[in-house]
Amino acid sequence: MTPELLDRARAVLRDTPVVDGHNDLPWAMRAQVGYDLDALDLAGDQSPRLHTDLGRLAEGGVGGQFWSVYVPSSYTGDQAVSATLEQIDFVRALTERYPDRLRLALTAQDLETARTEGRIASLMGAEGGHSINCSLATLRALHRLGVRYLTLTHNDNVPWADSATDEPAAGGLTAFGEEVVREMNRLGMLVDLSHVSADTMRDALRVSEAPVIFSHSSARAVCDHPRNIPDDVLAQLPANGGVAMATFVPKFILPEAIAWTRAADENMRAHGFHPLETTPAAMEVQHAYEATRPRPVATPATVADHLDHMREVAGIDHIGIGGDFDGTAFLPAGLDDVSGYPNLIAELLHRGWSQVDISKLTWHNAVRVLRDAESVASTLQATRGPSIATIAQLDG
Numbered sequence: 001m002t003p004e005l006l007d008r009a010r011a012v013l014r015d016t017p018v019v020d021g022h023n024d025l026p027w028a029m030r031a032q033v034g035y036d037l038d039a040l041d042l043a044g045d046q047s048p049r050l051h052t053d054l055g056r057l058a059e060g061g062v063g064g065q066f067w068s069v070y071v072p073s074s075y076t077g078d079q080a081v082s083a084t085l086e087q088i089d090f091v092r093a094l095t096e097r098y099p100d101r102l103r104l105a106l107t108a109q110d111l112e113t114a115r116t117e118g119r120i121a122s123l124m125g126a127e128g129g130h131s132i133n134c135s136l137a138t139l140r141a142l143h144r145l146g147v148r149y150l151t152l153t154h155n156d157n158v159p160w161a162d163s164a165t166d167e168p169a170a171g172g173l174t175a176f177g178e179e180v181v182r183e184m185n186r187l188g189m190l191v192d193l194s195h196v197s198a199d200t201m202r203d204a205l206r207v208s209e210a211p212v213i214f215s216h217s218s219a220r221a222v223c224d225h226p227r228n229i230p231d232d233v234l235a236q237l238p239a240n241g242g243v244a245m246a247t248f249v250p251k252f253i254l255p256e257a258i259a260w261t262r263a264a265d266e267n268m269r270a271h272g273f274h275p276l277e278t279t280p281a282a283m284e285v286q287h288a289y290e291a292t293r294p295r296p297v298a299t300p301a302t303v304a305d306h307l308d309h310m311r312e313v314a315g316i317d318h319i320g321i322g323g324d325f326d327g328t329a330f331l332p333a334g335l336d337d338v339s340g341y342p343n344l345i346a347e348l349l350h351r352g353w354s355q356v357d358i359s360k361l362t363w364h365n366a367v368r369v370l371r372d373a374e375s376v377a378s379t380l381q382a383t384r385g386p387s388i389a390t391i392a393q394l395d396g
Contacts, residue, residue: 001300001334001347002346005346006342008346009343012345012355012362013342015359016063016359016362017062018064018341019063019065019320019321019362021066021214021215022066022324023066023324023338024326025067025068026070027068027087028050028327029090030090031277032280035086035093037093037097042094043055043098043101050337051326051336051337051338052325052326052338054098056337057120057338057339058101061342063114063115063120064114064115064123064367065121066124066125066148066149066215067125068125068126069124069126069127070327071130072276073153073155073158076133077133078133081131081132094122102119103121105121106148111366111367124146124147125149125150125215127195128151129161130156132150134158134159134391136179136386136388136389139189140187142189143187148190149213150190151193151215152173152177152192152196152204159174159176159391160391161173161177161180162197162200163195163196163197164198168197175395177200177203179389182387184210185209185210185377185380186387189373190370190373192213192214192215193233194214194216194217198226205233205236205240205242208240210376211240211242211372212242213242213243213245214322215245216324218252218303218306219234219306222253222305223254223306224255225258227249229244234310234314238318241318241369241372242369243366244318245322245366246319248328249327249328249331250297250298253305257296264295264329268285276329278326278327278328286330297333299335300346300347302332303347307361316357316361317365319361320365323338
């Protein structure tokens with residue numbers, strides 16, 4: 001990228017910073033230091049251990065971040081709920097520790113206020129329906145604690161929805177799954193369709209009365225991975241009002257990286273690590289493997305190819321960015337950490353994207369989708385009370 005393009009990119013981000021749909025810093029902090037912000041102070045440079053710290057967020061032009069309050073889908077029942085609560089507690093502790101840099105955000109207006117104040121709006125998204133343990137009351141409790149989206153599944157099915165990376169069981173959403181979507185609409189909690197099967201995507205779009213999001217998914221037509229979004233689903237976003245946030249994970253955006261990552265994952269398991277683990281010990285194993293088997297490397301241009309396609313199919317008003325930092329072992333060159341967003345914006349400027357279009361991608365679309373969900377919730381709450389349905393009643 002030329003210095004001129006990068007200067008232009010940084011100027012765009014000063015006006016309309018990035019609202020990123022997904023960052024796994026909370027789980028990384030849990031795994032590495034048990035949430036101890038004294039042991040790992042995010043006000044300092046943490047580049048040897050993390051993709052994210054406050055300085056690099058500012059350098060990258062981030063103005064809003066959905067922190068993932070993810071727990072693995074191997075956690076089930078009350079264990080999943082408790083671990084999700086611990087993740088939420090960390091995000092709140094994070095915003096309280098750095099009040100001059102971060103602002104807890106619960107509404108679209110909170111995002112705008114944070115931007116005016118020069119702080120990063122900190123939102124929360126729960127990654128996986130296992131976090132609610134088939135309980136609509138638990139869903140409501142998470143919303144009261146500040147969670148503003150729920151990813152319906154993670155890598156495994158839940159009893160009421162199929163995942164993109166598991167064997168189909170429900171054929172999409174069950175009757176209880178549809179009730180989860182309706183209750184999320186009533187609450188104003190965004191329905192996140194990353195990680196779900198294509199049939200679950202289509203069912204959720206059919207049922208949802210509010211805009212949906214994909215917090216970190218790219219285009220399946222560009223890279224044929226089940227975690228990505230088919231064109232027929234992208235084409236439904238204008239009618240729904242939703243937003244698809246392109247991710248940076250190489251195996252989801254670069255076809256050549258799919259087979260390499262599959263082999264690297266097997267190597268991780270052979271060494272006793274979960275493939276998604278990013279602790280220093282796990283990364284030593286990953287880098288040793290990479291040293292003998294060089295990986296295919298994505299770049300900002302790879303991500304831009306997805307964004308070009310998503311803009312063509314869904315329209316400029318329905319795309320965004322969800323990097324998945326600290327939730328993946330490898331990233332594109334030039335998007336190595338949260339300071340890298342200007343490199344992507346410079347690539348888009350090089351391709352002729354206007355400042356108006358980029359401002360929608362980075363800021364306006366994400367703020368609008370949250371505001372629209374709040375508006376739908378206000379209307380629904382005037383006519384509909386909390387659902388007390390159970391999975392046993394609806395699914396038998």
